[in-house]
Amino acid sequence: MRVVLILALLSTSLSAQSRLGPTDGVAAIRRQRSGVDVRWENKVGRALSELAILATAREHDQPYEWSLHEMEAVAVGLDPAVIDAVRNNKSLTGIGEKEAAIIQLARDIGRHKVGADTYGRALKTFGQSNLVDVVSLMGQYAATATRLSAFNQQMPPGWKQFLPLPFTPPADIHPDSRSRLPVIRTPAPPPAMPPPLYSRGMAPEGTGPAQIARHAGGLASLEASVGRPLIDVAALVAARAHDQQYDWTTTEVAAQKDAVSAATIDAIGNRKPTTGLGEKEAVVIDFGRELFSRHYVSAELYARALRILGERNVVDLVGVFAQHADDDALLTVFEQQLPAGQKPLLPMP
Numbered sequence: 001m002r003v004v005l006i007l008a009l010l011s012t013s014l015s016a017q018s019r020l021g022p023t024d025g026v027a028a029i030r031r032q033r034s035g036v037d038v039r040w041e042n043k044v045g046r047a048l049s050e051l052a053i054l055a056t057a058r059e060h061d062q063p064y065e066w067s068l069h070e071m072e073a074v075a076v077g078l079d080p081a082v083i084d085a086v087r088n089n090k091s092l093t094g095i096g097e098k099e100a101a102i103i104q105l106a107r108d109i110g111r112h113k114v115g116a117d118t119y120g121r122a123l124k125t126f127g128q129s130n131l132v133d134v135v136s137l138m139g140q141y142a143a144t145a146t147r148l149s150a151f152n153q154q155m156p157p158g159w160k161q162f163l164p165l166p167f168t169p170p171a172d173i174h175p176d177s178r179s180r181l182p183v184i185r186t187p188a189p190p191p192a193m194p195p196p197l198y199s200r201g202m203a204p205e206g207t208g209p210a211q212i213a214r215h216a217g218g219l220a221s222l223e224a225s226v227g228r229p230l231i232d233v234a235a236l237v238a239a240r241a242h243d244q245q246y247d248w249t250t251t252e253v254a255a256q257k258d259a260v261s262a263a264t265i266d267a268i269g270n271r272k273p274t275t276g277l278g279e280k281e282a283v284v285i286d287f288g289r290e291l292f293s294r295h296y297v298s299a300e301l302y303a304r305a306l307r308i309l310g311e312r313n314v315v316d317l318v319g320v321f322a323q324h325a326d327d328d329a330l331l332t333v334f335e336q337q338l339p340a341g342q343k344p345l346l347p348m349p
Helices: 003-010 026-030 046-059 063-075 080-087 097-110 116-126 128-150 209-213 219-226 228-241 245-257 262-269 279-294 299-309 311-333
Strands: none
Touching: 026 128, 026 311, 046 063, 046 080, 046 097, 046 128, 063 080, 063 128, 080 097, 097 116, 097 128, 097 311, 116 128, 128 209, 128 279, 128 311, 219 228, 219 311, 228 245, 228 262, 228 279, 228 311, 245 262, 245 311, 262 279, 279 299, 279 311, 299 311
């Protein structure tokens, strides 16, 4: 995420504002965390941490993420009635105050607008630093869900899928990884010390986000391969999908400087067809739109992206989508405002 670079381009001496007070973007928001590991050690406890992950997985219709974390949630004592309310999008009547605050927060994030009542209740329930921890965790798992959905990660044979979604056996996954990416096996280093209780990896061997990450080259590799403008295009697609004004405006400023065409920016911002755009720009836009709107990418579109961009670049561009999904959760919950004098550039209803 290019927060520091982008903010420098805005050249203003006045601090922007958010629900946390003066902040200058997602990095400043993250600095408000409690300082502990937001999943394993945060002060809300393991059951509520797993609930935050489940609620995020539900908003993203992510069956792999949901299924593994439902088992973990049960193991750490989350009430099955709460899990059922999230799974089936039920009313929160009768749900405990803390559990209801987390579920409603995730639902509002999924709608890209966190109401004052939802925010106020969560802040009162958890306090500022703990709330930042919870939202950071939700952002991280929104990013994970983005990666899992892009590569159609399935449960291994014999593992039950617990999320009630329509299912058609996919024809474009590898039998060993159960995803669109082949298994890359690397020896695991010995742990330096015994892991904390319930901190072990949950993903079955050869599957999951760590396996996907083995196919990545990173941002430097991506920029060397496809150029900075295409990375900007992916970032804009994610910001548009989340209706995130701050992310969009700061990224558009950078994209203009990187020579992304006005026609491309207009097509993304106004959700226009990609007809007439370059084939790389068009496939990145189409891929991101389908991924964020359907939480799935069709086999045909995935094959097109693979042909035009190559596997490593697809993995890294999905990483850009994922990072912005993470950032946008924080920016949205805490209502990050633009610096004084900066005109909002994202067309909003």
